[in-house]
Amino acid sequence: MGAMRVMLIGGTSNVGKSTVARELADRLGFAYRSTDGLARHPGRPWRTPEREVPAHVTEHYAALTVEELTRSVLGHYQRLRPRVEELIAAHADEDGTGSGLVLEGSALLPDHVARLPGSGTGAVWLTADVSVVRARVYAAGQYDAATPSERLVMDKFVARSERFQSIVLDAVDRLGLTRLDVGDGRPVGEVADAVLDAVDVRERG
Structure with missing residues (x-):
């Protein structure tokens, strides 16, 4: 990994x-952080044993196309950009004295990541077929037992996720960045190996 201090997983x-x-x-x-913890945005709109869905979250998904x-969600991420860049900069020091970060x-x-200074930072975007995303959402939200309104918002979430992935991957390819298909049920250790290999090749290149 050489001087790699920050690993970004999008x-x-x-x-x-x-x-x-x-x-x-x-x-x-390295330390682990998620951008989800930087600011709130209507999140996953399905119930779990530990969490009820706030009314404003259900309304957000039900009301919008x-x-x-x-x-x-893209606007939310645009507004997060300065905070993300600040967090990355705090860990990507060239002398390597600070703690590393997986974000x-x-x-x-x-487009944001491509403008970051290249030294000390690597990035990979994970992808999966929409059928994989849908199956995971349906399982988490117990789709078969859900009400019609609960199914509606889950379907909207899946459709938004598919649209978002299409936009992101178009940008990844246009900018010559790295993407990795995680498949369905691929062992996490195998995916982690592939991420490290991809970044190492990118750094050598």
Whole structure:
């Protein structure tokens, strides 16, 4: 890894970013952070045993079209940009004296990352077929037992995730950045190995 001090893991929701990022942080002895913790935005609109969905979150997904939902989340990520850059800069010191960081989150937009200083920072965007994302959302939200209104917002979330992934991957390819298909059920250790290999090749190149 050489002077790598910051590893960025981007991608749409439910592709496994946090699981892979935690594995990488453990391997590298780096801190782990998620961009989700930097500011709030209407999140996952399904109930779990530990969490009820706030009314404003349900209303957000029910009232807006998929394109409106996508614009809303992209605008949120644009506003997060200064905080993300500040966090990265705090760890990407060239002398390597600071603690390393694995930062994951959908807020890591390719156009923003491409403008960061190259030294000490690597980035990979994880991808998955929409069928994988849908299956994970449906399982988490117990779709088969959900009410019609609960199913509606889950379907909107999946559609927004698909649209967001399309936009992000277009930018990744346009900018010559790195993407990695995680497949369905691919072991986390294998994905982590592939991320490290991809960044190492990029750094050598």
